[in-house]
Amino acid sequence: MLPWKTAVIETARFGGYAMNVLAARRAEARALWELVPLELVLSAFAIILAGALKYADVMP
Incomplete structure (x- = not known):
């Protein structure tokens, strides 16, 4: 099945494919x-910062 046909079916079935995908991505990231x-x-972050400062000879 072509992707656009899937999107049309999802839109018809769930009433807004784009909103559902966006909400799912936000929930997944959270x-x-x-x-x-x-x-x-x-x-x-502290370890990386300390290494960068040591490499730059700022910190002994």
Whole structure:
């Protein structure tokens, strides 16, 4: 089946294929962000920053 035909069927069935896809992508991104703890992100950022400062001879 062609993609545009699938989109037409989805629009007819669910009343707005584009909105459903957009909502699903937002929900997926939110769920992925909730899986990564903030402490892990901050720790990784601090390690990368410390390495960059050490490489630039700013930090001993």
